[in-house]
Amino acid sequence: MKKVLGVALISLFTSTAAFAASFADADADASGTVSAEEAASIMPNLTEEVFKAADADGSGDLSEAEFSTIPQ
Numbered sequence: 001m002k003k004v005l006g007v008a009l010i011s012l013f014t015s016t017a018a019f020a021a022s023f024a025d026a027d028a029d030a031s032g033t034v035s036a037e038e039a040a041s042i043m044p045n046l047t048e049e050v051f052k053a054a055d056a057d058g059s060g061d062l063s064e065a066e067f068s069t070i071p072q
Helices: 001-028 036-042 047-055
Strands: none
Touching: 001 036, 036 047
């Protein structure tokens, strides 16, 4: 049981670290948000519809929390 829990925690940490790197990679200008162009540069299949759905506040850019809602 401890081994299973350990593997699960390592997987969770690895997934979180990989996601954080993706946001940091997408935020090419280090503004703290990701534009549609920046997101498309690392997610070539991202549609405008998906981007707009993730942009909960309608700002035209995605915060890290909004970015995290995009299916990867």
